[in-house]
Amino acid sequence: MRILGVNDQHNASACLVEDGRVVAAVQEERFTRIKNHYCFPQQSVAWLLQATETDPEQLDGVAVASEHIPGAFTGTDLIRSYVEGDRVNARVRRAARRSPLYRVRRRQRRAERRAEARAAGLPLERLAFVEHQTSHAAAAYHGSPWDDEPVLVLTCDGQGDGLSASVRIGQAGQLSDPLATVKGGSSLGSVYATVTALSGMVPLEHEYKLMGLAPYAPDSGAQRSFAQFDGVLRFADDGLSWERRDDVPHLDHAYGYFRQRLELHRFDWIAAGLQRFTEQHLVTWVENAIAATGIPRVAVAGGVFMNVKANQRIGQIDGLDDLFVFPSCGDESNAMGAAFERHTSLDGGGRVQPVDDVYWGPTISDAEVGALVGDLRRDGFEVQRPDDIEAAVAELLVAGQVVARAKGPMEFGARALGNRSLLADPSSVEVVKVINDMIKSRDFWMPFAPIVRAEDAQEYLHNPKGLRSPHMMMTFDTRRSDQFPAAIQPYDRTARPQVLHQRQNPDLHRLVTLFRERTGRGVLLNTSFNLHGAPIVASARDAVDVLQRTGLRHLAVGNVLVSKPA
Numbered sequence: 001m002r003i004l005g006v007n008d009q010h011n012a013s014a015c016l017v018e019d020g021r022v023v024a025a026v027q028e029e030r031f032t033r034i035k036n037h038y039c040f041p042q043q044s045v046a047w048l049l050q051a052t053e054t055d056p057e058q059l060d061g062v063a064v065a066s067e068h069i070p071g072a073f074t075g076t077d078l079i080r081s082y083v084e085g086d087r088v089n090a091r092v093r094r095a096a097r098r099s100p101l102y103r104v105r106r107r108q109r110r111a112e113r114r115a116e117a118r119a120a121g122l123p124l125e126r127l128a129f130v131e132h133q134t135s136h137a138a139a140a141y142h143g144s145p146w147d148d149e150p151v152l153v154l155t156c157d158g159q160g161d162g163l164s165a166s167v168r169i170g171q172a173g174q175l176s177d178p179l180a181t182v183k184g185g186s187s188l189g190s191v192y193a194t195v196t197a198l199s200g201m202v203p204l205e206h207e208y209k210l211m212g213l214a215p216y217a218p219d220s221g222a223q224r225s226f227a228q229f230d231g232v233l234r235f236a237d238d239g240l241s242w243e244r245r246d247d248v249p250h251l252d253h254a255y256g257y258f259r260q261r262l263e264l265h266r267f268d269w270i271a272a273g274l275q276r277f278t279e280q281h282l283v284t285w286v287e288n289a290i291a292a293t294g295i296p297r298v299a300v301a302g303g304v305f306m307n308v309k310a311n312q313r314i315g316q317i318d319g320l321d322d323l324f325v326f327p328s329c330g331d332e333s334n335a336m337g338a339a340f341e342r343h344t345s346l347d348g349g350g351r352v353q354p355v356d357d358v359y360w361g362p363t364i365s366d367a368e369v370g371a372l373v374g375d376l377r378r379d380g381f382e383v384q385r386p387d388d389i390e391a392a393v394a395e396l397l398v399a400g401q402v403v404a405r406a407k408g409p410m411e412f413g414a415r416a417l418g419n420r421s422l423l424a425d426p427s428s429v430e431v432v433k434v435i436n437d438m439i440k441s442r443d444f445w446m447p448f449a450p451i452v453r454a455e456d457a458q459e460y461l462h463n464p465k466g467l468r469s470p471h472m473m474m475t476f477d478t479r480r481s482d483q484f485p486a487a488i489q490p491y492d493r494t495a496r497p498q499v500l501h502q503r504q505n506p507d508l509h510r511l512v513t514l515f516r517e518r519t520g521r522g523v524l525l526n527t528s529f530n531l532h533g534a535p536i537v538a539s540a541r542d543a544v545d546v547l548q549r550t551g552l553r554h555l556a557v558g559n560v561l562v563s564k565p566a
Contacts, residue, residue, distance in 0.1 A: 005339025011332040014044040017339040025360035030538035038072040040116035062127040063342035065135040065334035075202040082197035085253030130338040132160025139337030140301035141170035142352035144324040152295040157302035159184030180240035190251040210271040215491040217272035225273025228261040239288030296321035301329040311474035327471035328413020357504035361410030369558040394514035406543040415472040416528035418508040426484035426525035438551035441532040450487035456522040484523040
């Protein structure tokens with residue numbers, strides 16, 4: 001059985017699920033080079049069908065995430081929508097949504113989305129729309145490693161289809177109806193997005209910058225800002241849902257409210273207070289849900305759970321035995337969730353296979369690299385074809401060089417997991433400045449992350465529950481952090497690791513092994529291979545373009561090593 005999953009909104013994406021297993025998936029931004037591209041993923045769908053040799057008529061179903069979405073928007077549109085959310089023109093638009101005309105507009109949008117699917121060659125008679133929070137919940141549950149045990153499934157994001165959070169139970173391959181939901185106007189995610197906009201950043205994109213800044217604030221300042229968030233949301237009597245306080249406006253339109261409350265607060269105080277509020281709210285919610293259901297295994301998805309520091313706090317809850325965070329669990333993963341839900345609902349669909357690795361994207365082929373070699377040599381680059389590319393890269397890393405690695409199938413989602421990564425020896429913090437000056441231009445407070453082999457994880461990470469972290473979806477306290485100071489958060493000494501099993505990426509695992517054999521240190525610094533603010537590179541040509549435009553000196557692309565003259 002073949003199901004094509006589509007997310008045609010923020011960070012558009014598509015995937016193909018065959019007999020319950022994701023066989024290919026990609027985000028549209030990797031082709032269009034527009035960060036978090038909001039659109040119907042035409043190029044992604046075309047690539048999926050071509051790469052898997054699938055005729056659209058062979059599809060048993062097409063699952064499109066979200067029953068309703070507004071028209072496309074850009075980052076600039078997002079900032080404007082939050083900043084101007086409480087102005088007169090925005091109030092008029094909100095009033096229109098309560099009129100009969102809005103039902104007409106919803107029908108128009110449904111027709112437009114179906115027309116885009118038809119233009120992509122997809123069979124409309126097999127197309128179904130899957131509710132937004134259900135898509136997130138299906139990704140979390142069906143992607144989780146648990147089989148027949150009951151699973152507590154939580155979703156939390158900005159909002160979609162009028163809801164911003166849900167509680168469900170998954171068991172024996174099926175999701176329950178929601179035990180509780182939270183309306184969009186009381187969205188925890190919207191609080192974070194609004195403060196991101198208030199900080200002069202792009203909501204639904206730069207929240208991670210506030211999270212990264214939070215540890216730098218003094219406790220007194222953090223508590224002062226926290227007090228301005230505390231009590232904005234209040235839990236229902238059952239503890240499974242919440243709503244905003246009576247004097248708090250709809251949280252999509254609360255820019256003025258928070259601006260007034262946070263006036264004269266320092267930037268780092270605000271970040272720390274917001275992060276403290278978010279962590280405390282989520283921990284209380286998860287504790288309440290575990291107590292209400294008696295289920296200690298928790299699977300989560302939705303953009304709020306991209307907050308890796310909050311996930312660490314959730315993982316430390318006494319009553320929680322195990323935690324699964326769907327990899328890159330923002331709206332991009334709703335392509336998988338919608339496909340999973342559709343697969344299990346069709347006759348003969350059966351179970352979905354748990355998600356292990358996420359190397360689901362286009363592969364860099366030898367032919368693709370070979371087509372670039374002649375031009376590179378003419379432009380003065382040194383091009384080598386070493387017998388062992390992993391050994392050659394390891395030697396450069398041991399010598400203190402930064403190496404970009406673009407090899408094999410591209411990883412899905414926001415995290416670079418070694419196949420489209422910048423790699424370095426993390427034993428000296430000086431490499432952080434080198435990478436930032438060379439290519440990344442990251443905000444000075446943002447930490448990089450480590451790759452650690454699974455067999456070495458206990459040596460470097462404090463993880464008493466043995467929680468999984470193959471996709472960089474939570475932070476941990478560290479051990480022996482003096483061996484990798486460039487890949488930790490220096491103020492609280494946490495790290496967001498990629499814990500790598502050999503089966504997931506044998507070549508990358510071998511590279512880390514070779515580095516350890518030469519240095520005695522089993523950790524590499526890993527950060528995404530991209531220009532600041534641009535999508536992660538996808539093709540060999542993308543990789544070479546970044547090499548040419550930046551101070552980067554070494555690129556391992558496929559099995560070829562490209563270097564600039566010293």
